[in-house]
Amino acid sequence: MGRFDQFCQSCGMPMDKDPGQGGTEKDGSKSTTYCSLCYVNGGFKDNFKSPEEMVSFVKGVLRDQGHGPIKRWFYTSHIPQLGRWK
Numbered sequence: 001m002g003r004f005d006q007f008c009q010s011c012g013m014p015m016d017k018d019p020g021q022g023g024t025e026k027d028g029s030k031s032t033t034y035c036s037l038c039y040v041n042g043g044f045k046d047n048f049k050s051p052e053e054m055v056s057f058v059k060g061v062l063r064d065q066g067h068g069p070i071k072r073w074f075y076t077s078h079i080p081q082l083g084r085w086k
């Protein structure tokens, strides 16, 4: 477990903020790499092909939650560096 494991390697959400406590693998075990919103039964829930798609999706979610543009940038600026998008 490196320090990057603290964040979902798809959407960048802190794993301790994940209401599902991690995504699920095909065998039902918990993923420590991806959150429950991104990853279910060993596959991604979205069909995003690029980090830009994830960034705009997450920014939309944050906007719906009432976050301003600086927080939206702050929470999404690291997404292109996450494991899924390398």
Ligand SMILES: [Zn+2]
Pocket (backbone or CB within 6 Å): 008, 009, 010, 011, 012, 013, 034, 035, 036, 037, 038, 039
């Ligand atoms: Zn995620």
